[in-house]
Amino acid sequence: MFAESAALARVKPSATLAADAKARDLKAAGKNVISLAAGEPDFDTPDNIKEAAIKAIRDGKTKYTNVDGIPELKEAICAKFARENGLKYTPAQVNVSPGGKPVIYNAMVSTLNPGDEVVIPTPYWVSYPDMVLLAGGQPVFAPTTAENGFKLKAADLEAAITPKTKWLILNSPSNPSGAAYTKAELRALADVLLRHPQVWVLTDDMYEHLVFGDFEFWTIAQVEPQLYERTLTMNGVSKAYAMTGWRIGYAAGPVPLINAMRKVMSQTTSNPASISQWAAVEALNGPQDFIKPNAKLFEGRRDLVVSMLNQANGMHCPTPEGAFYVYPSVAGLLGKTAPSGKVINSDEDFAVELLETEGVSVVFGAAFGLSPFFRISYATSNAALEDACTRIQRFCGAVK
Structure with a gap:
C-alpha cells in the first residue's frame, strides 16, 4: 500500500x-x-529572447551545463545586480536554478535543521511555508494588516524572532498583496536584523520591475551593506521578461551558501535547461526598453x-x-x-x-x-x- x-x-x-x-x-x-x-x-516573450534560444539550438548548445549556470549567464546576472541594484557580486556568488522555487527550496534544504525557524510575513506566497516544512524547518508567521499596506513592521519582526530563527523571507513587491517596501521601511527592518546576527535574509525580488507611479525599488542588501554577507538576493526572468515557462530563477549571496545550493542541485535537478539559460543571457544583456x-x-x-x-x-x-x-x-x-x-x-x-x-x-x-x-x-x-x-x-x- x-x-x-x-x-x-x-x-x-x-x-x-x-x-x-x-x-x-x-x-x-x-x-x-x-x-x-x-x-x-x-x-x-520578446522576439530577441526567442531568437537567442533558437540560435542556441542551432549552435548545438544543447548539452549539460555547469550544475548551477553557464558562466555567460552568471556574468550577465552580476552585471544586472551592479547596474540595477548597486550590488557587486562575482560569478562564484551566483546560483542559477530551474525557476525561482528551486532557489528558495535549495537555500532552505542547505541550511535548515529540525527546530530552525523561518519568519514569513503574512500574507505570503503560498509556497514559502511549505518549502520550509519540506526542508525540516518551522515557519513562523509575522502578521501584517491592510491598514499598514500589508507590510511588515519592525516591531512585528522583532516579536517574531527567537534564538531559533535562521531566516527571514521578504518579498517585495509582494505576491499576493502587491505591497512594496520603501527604502525607509527596509531601513527599519534592517535595524532589527542587525540586532540578531543569526538571522539570514532571503529577499524575493521577482517583481522588481513591476512598480508603479514614482515608486523606487530597493532591495535590503542595497539599503544596509552590513547585511550583504547574510542575504540571498533572489530574482528571475519570469515576470519582467514574460518567461514563466522558460524556468530560470537566480540568486546571489555568500559563497558558502551558493556552494551548498550547488551541492543540492548536483544530486537533484542538475542544471537548468541549456536553451533557457542562453535565452536568459539575452534577456538580461539585451534591450530593456x-x-x-x-x-x-x-x-x-x-x-x-x-x-x-x-x-x-x-x-x-x-x-x-x-x-x-x-x-x-x-x-x-x-x-x-x-x-x-x-x-x-x-x-x-x-x-x-x-x-x-x-x-x-x-x-x-x-x-x-x-x-x-x-x-x-x-x-x-x-x-x-x-x-x-x-x-x-x-x-x-x-x-x-
Whole structure:
C-alpha cells in the first residue's frame, strides 16, 4: 500500500495552481470561466529572447551545463545586480536554478535543521511555508494588516524572532498583496536584523520591475551593506521578461551558501535547461526598453480593477505599489447568503461561490495566510478584467 513520507505529509498542494487547474477544467467542460488565479504575464516573450534560444539550438548548445549556470549567464546576472541594484557580486556568488522555487527550496534544504525557524510575513506566497516544512524547518508567521499596506513592521519582526530563527523571507513587491517596501521601511527592518546576527535574509525580488507611479525599488542588501554577507538576493526572468515557462530563477549571496545550493542541485535537478539559460543571457544583456511600458500597462490594469472592486457591495480593495495582484477584503460579505443560498462564512466560501455562480476564478486569502481576503491576478486583458469585475459586482450585489 502506498504511504507518503512524513515530510510530504507536512505540506499541502499549491492553492494557486489548484485554482487555476480547476478553472481550466471548467473551461474544458464548456463553462464560461475567467481565470484570475494564475500569476503570469499575458505578454509574449520578446522576439530577441526567442531568437537567442533558437540560435542556441542551432549552435548545438544543447548539452549539460555547469550544475548551477553557464558562466555567460552568471556574468550577465552580476552585471544586472551592479547596474540595477548597486550590488557587486562575482560569478562564484551566483546560483542559477530551474525557476525561482528551486532557489528558495535549495537555500532552505542547505541550511535548515529540525527546530530552525523561518519568519514569513503574512500574507505570503503560498509556497514559502511549505518549502520550509519540506526542508525540516518551522515557519513562523509575522502578521501584517491592510491598514499598514500589508507590510511588515519592525516591531512585528522583532516579536517574531527567537534564538531559533535562521531566516527571514521578504518579498517585495509582494505576491499576493502587491505591497512594496520603501527604502525607509527596509531601513527599519534592517535595524532589527542587525540586532540578531543569526538571522539570514532571503529577499524575493521577482517583481522588481513591476512598480508603479514614482515608486523606487530597493532591495535590503542595497539599503544596509552590513547585511550583504547574510542575504540571498533572489530574482528571475519570469515576470519582467514574460518567461514563466522558460524556468530560470537566480540568486546571489555568500559563497558558502551558493556552494551548498550547488551541492543540492548536483544530486537533484542538475542544471537548468541549456536553451533557457542562453535565452536568459539575452534577456538580461539585451534591450530593456519594453519593461517600463509593460509596467505602465499593468498600472492601468491595477487602477481599473481597484476602481471596479471598490464599487462592489461589501468589498474593499487597497491600491498596491507593484506586482500584478490586488488583495481585496470580503469582510463585508461574511455571514451573508450567496445567490445559491449558501452562507459565506469565509474567503474560501466566497471564492467557491463566485466561481460556481459567475465563473470567475480567484484564490482565497486563507491560502496566503491572511483572511478574509482574496487574490486577483490582473495579468490579463482589460476586456477580460472588465468582464470579471462586472461579474464580481453582480455577485456581490446579489448577496443578501
